[in-house]
Amino acid sequence: MKIIVIEADGLRAEFLGPYGNDWVETPSLNRIAADGFVFDHCLIGSPHRAVQTAALWTGLHPTQIALHRSAVGNSVSLGDRVSSQETSGDGTLQEDPAQRSIVSLLRKQNWKTVLISPESSVLAHPLAQTFEEHRLVGKSPDDAGDEEHSSFRVVQGELDVTPVGRPAEDWAETRTAVVFSEVCETLSQIEGTALVWCHLSDLRNYWDAPLAMRMRHHEEGDPEPWSGTNVPRLRFRGEVDPDWLLPFVSAYAAQVEVLDLCLAGLWSTLEELAHREPWMLVITSARGMPLGEHGWLGTWHAPLHAELLHVPFMVAFSDGLGQSERSQALVYPHDLAVTVLNWVGVDTPIGRTGNTVGPEKTWVAIGGEDLLPIIRGEVDQVRDRLFVWDGHRTLAVRTRGWFAQVRLVGQEDAEEITDSSGALGSGEEAVPDEATLQDLTVVSARADLANLVKMRTQEGEDSLSDWEIEELRRRVRLFVKPDDRWEVNEVADRCPQIAGEFLKMTAEFLYSFQSLADVSRQSSYLALSVLPDNLVRGPEA
Incomplete structure (x- = not known):
C-alpha cells in the first residue's frame, strides 16, 4: 500500500x-x-x-x-x-x-x-x-x-x-x-x-x-x-x-x-x-x-x-x-x-470535545476532516464555512454564497495594509508571537458594531445609518460566490447587513480561539452560531 x-x-x-x-x-x-x-x-x-x-x-x-x-x-x-x-x-x-x-x-x-x-x-x-x-x-x-x-x-x-x-x-x-x-x-x-x-x-x-x-x-x-x-x-x-x-x-x-x-x-x-x-x-x-x-x-x-x-x-x-x-x-x-x-485505517486523535451545543450553535470543523464520506457519496459537505487568517491583520471567511475579508486593525493602519484596489494585505512573512495573539483577542472584544447590527436587526429596523455603513465598508470587504470568481466586485456597501454578520462571525471565531489557547485543550472544532440562510446561499436567499 x-x-x-x-x-x-x-x-x-x-x-x-x-x-x-x-x-x-x-x-x-x-x-x-x-x-x-x-x-x-x-x-x-x-x-x-x-x-x-x-x-x-x-x-x-x-x-x-x-x-x-x-x-x-x-x-x-x-x-x-x-x-x-x-x-x-x-x-x-x-x-x-x-x-x-x-x-x-x-x-x-x-x-x-x-x-x-x-x-x-x-x-x-x-x-x-x-x-x-x-x-x-x-x-x-x-x-x-x-x-x-x-x-x-x-x-x-x-x-x-x-x-x-x-x-x-x-x-x-x-x-x-x-x-x-x-x-x-x-x-x-x-x-x-x-x-x-x-x-x-x-x-x-x-x-x-x-x-x-x-x-x-x-x-x-x-x-x-x-x-x-x-x-x-x-x-x-x-x-x-x-x-x-x-x-x-x-x-x-x-x-x-x-x-x-x-x-x-x-x-x-x-x-x-x-x-x-x-x-x-x-x-x-x-x-x-x-x-x-x-x-x-x-x-x-x-x-x-x-x-x-x-x-x-x-x-x-x-x-x-x-x-x-x-x-x-x-x-x-x-x-x-x-x-x-x-x-x-489509522485512528486520528483529534475530535469534538464531547460537549453538546444549543440549538443556535453548531460544531464547525477548522481542523482536518475525513473527506472519504464525500468521495463515497455518503455526505455532501463536512463544514459550512472556511476561515483564513493571515497571522496578523485580516481574517477571511468563505461560505457557499459569500467571501468576506474582515480587517482586524484600526483606522490608523488602513493606509499601511491596503493595496491600490483597497484590498487587505497580509503583512510580513512571519508567525505571530504571543503578544500579537493577545492583541487579537482584544480585537475580538471590539464587537460594538457587530452587537449594534444585531440589535437593530432584532428591533426590525430595515436600514443602517450612514456612519454604520461607512464603518462596515472600512472593516469588511464582501464578494458574491461563486459568481465573482476573481473577487473584483466588492458589495459590502450594498449588503451592509451581510457584512455585519461576517463581522460578528469574526468576533465569535476569535473569542472561540481564546478557549483553545491552552495547548492541553486544543480541539479541531469550534462551537459557532448556525449560519442563517442568507449567509449560506448568497444573494439568492
Whole structure:
C-alpha cells in the first residue's frame, strides 16, 4: 500500500484544466481528474508557509499551529517536544503537533516515510524530522540568483525587471522533472507500506521551463517572453497594463505545463503499481500565486484573495474510488491528513470535545476532516464555512454564497495594509508571537458594531445609518460566490447587513480561539452560531 502526495507550492487551481482553464495544456491532470475525484472549493488556512506546512502534516488549522508556537515560546521549535506528551482520551490535544502528524502516526504502524524536495528549508522544517528519510533533489534557486533578484519591492507602476538565470533547454532537464524522477524511482524500489511526500517549489521561486514552452502563449504584438528563472515579487500602487504582465503569466503557465508533463510519468508508474498493491494519490498546494491581480505579483504577502487562497485538491485511488466525480464542498488542504489516515485505517486523535451545543450553535470543523464520506457519496459537505487568517491583520471567511475579508486593525493602519484596489494585505512573512495573539483577542472584544447590527436587526429596523455603513465598508470587504470568481466586485456597501454578520462571525471565531489557547485543550472544532440562510446561499436567499 502506497500513499503519494504531490504538494506543489504556488499552484493555482485556475490554471488547470479540471478547474475550467482552457488555454494551459494539462492533459495529465485532466486524465487524473477523470480517473479520480476533484474538490472545486479548496482554500488554504494561512499564506504563511511554516504554519501551512505544519497544518498539512498534522491536520490542525494553521491558526492552531500558531497558538501552539506561542504556547511553547518562539525560541522553542515545534519539534522540540516530539516525545514529551501523549494525547488524552477525550479527543483533545496534549502533545506537540509532531506527535499527531500523519508521519508520526504512520510510522507507529511501521510505515516507511520519505520526504522529497528541492528546497532545503522544507527539509529543515521542525516537523520534517518526523519523516524517516529526507531527500534533497535538484539545484537550489540560489544558484540562479533568485533570492538576490526576486526580493520584494513596492513600486508605483511598471518598471524594468531584470531576468536572471537560464531556463532549461528541454522540460526533462527542469528541476521539477528531476524531482519527479526521484519520486518514480522511490516508488519502484521501496517495499511495503510507504508514504512518499513530494514538495515542489518551482512554481513559487524557480521558473526554469524552456523558452519554447513559454512561446506557446506568445502572440504577435505581445511583450517578449520572460527569459529568466527568477520570479519577480512586486506590489503595484498604481494601475498596471495587463500586457506588461503577460510575460510572467506565460512563464508561470509554462511551469504548470512542465508539472503536467511530469505527472504523466508518475501516472504511468502508478498504473503499473496498481497491479501489485493499492495506492492513493493526492495533488494539492500549500498556497497559490498572484500574477498581477489586485496589484501584486509573485509574492505570498499579497491580500487574501482567490489567486493566493484557492488551490487544487484532487484525489485518485488505484481501485477507481470516486472516479470522474467532483464536489462543491468547502475543504482545506489539511483535510488530507485525516483523510489519508482513515483510508489506511489509522485512528486520528483529534475530535469534538464531547460537549453538546444549543440549538443556535453548531460544531464547525477548522481542523482536518475525513473527506472519504464525500468521495463515497455518503455526505455532501463536512463544514459550512472556511476561515483564513493571515497571522496578523485580516481574517477571511468563505461560505457557499459569500467571501468576506474582515480587517482586524484600526483606522490608523488602513493606509499601511491596503493595496491600490483597497484590498487587505497580509503583512510580513512571519508567525505571530504571543503578544500579537493577545492583541487579537482584544480585537475580538471590539464587537460594538457587530452587537449594534444585531440589535437593530432584532428591533426590525430595515436600514443602517450612514456612519454604520461607512464603518462596515472600512472593516469588511464582501464578494458574491461563486459568481465573482476573481473577487473584483466588492458589495459590502450594498449588503451592509451581510457584512455585519461576517463581522460578528469574526468576533465569535476569535473569542472561540481564546478557549483553545491552552495547548492541553486544543480541539479541531469550534462551537459557532448556525449560519442563517442568507449567509449560506448568497444573494439568492
